[in-house]
């Protein structure tokens with residue numbers, strides 16, 4: 001069997017044609033395709049405004065900056081996520097605080113979040129890990145109770161719903177990533193969505209050096225050539241070339257999600273009655289799955305099972321090592337033991353391939369190899 005990667009983009013002829021068309025047009029960046037992509041995205045995620053940026057990490061950075069957080073502020077998030085989810089607090093001089101996950105859903109546990117709230121807490125970043133959705137009705141209520149802001153990290157969950165609503169319908173901001181392993185891709189790419197006009201204006205400025213030409217925002221002159229830098233922003237722009245790809249990819253979102261769902265259901269059927277633990281779908285979550293992880297009942301066998309699958313050309317992975325166990329986080333004072341369930345989950349977990357181009361045969365092969373490498377138990381098939 002050829003190597004089966006854990007994630008992979010699906011680029012088709014019409015995606016390529018759309019990019020070529022952009023290349024032949026007058027705009028390579030900051031042209032009409034950016035606004036078109038933003039409009040399409042905003043509609044799909046149920047938000048009023050979208051700001052396309054160069055990647056999901058940039059989206060987290062400007063979302064945190066737009067809230068004005070800095071030194072002395074605390075930002076609560078999950079440790080079972082890509083490091084960018086908590087790094088955005090560090091970029092702003094704020095302090096990431098890690099709350100533990102729920103062992104079944106692998107999502108940030110709202111009761112553990114509540115325990116970590118202090119007078120200096122400013123933001124909660126729920127991560128829709130794997131494409132399962134956090135209970136946003138509950139998080140929105142908690143945030144309003146303590147006057148906190150919410151940035152949803154939706155890098156995994158494009159197309160998912162929570163509590164019957166689109167992710168963009170909630171207060172605060174949502175961030176998205178269009179890296180090739182994510183649900184749709186623009187090469188590198190990301191976005192922030194929101195329903196708040198003031199945050200939207202601030203995000204637009206932060207994307208482009210903090211500069212505005214909007215007459216309503218200018219402090220002084222308003223000559224036709226005049227612009228002002230109002231914040232210390234960045235060049236986090238997404239190109240028209242990339243947005244052309246994004247527009248084309250968004251049209252395929254439903255098809256991609258449907259195929260991912262079929263594969264998840266096959267994995268679930270194969271592993272449900274086994275000693276392997278699979279990620280549960282909580283009752284409020286209508287998932288759009290990005291990752292499929294299994295957790296072994298015998299954690300000392302993780303390396304062996306991982307290597308056995310790799311030897312069979314299955315591109316297994318681990319998502320994620322708790323962020324605070326990374327050497328950098330240790331160097332700034334974090335230590336093991338903060339989130340015991342997350343640490344235990346990490347030691348047991350293996351990510352299996354999940355992307356729309358997987359064939360039924362490949363999925364069957366992965367299931368067979370997992371059962372064999374795990375070995376000692378007879379599974380239902």
Ligand SMILES: *Cc1c(COP(=O)(O)O)cnc(C)c1O
Pocket residue numbers: 055056057058081082084085127153155156176177178179188189190
């Ligand atoms: C991918 C990812 C990001 C960052 O996105 P990039 O586009 O790679 O910068 C942020 N959060 C999570 C949970 C991710 O998986």
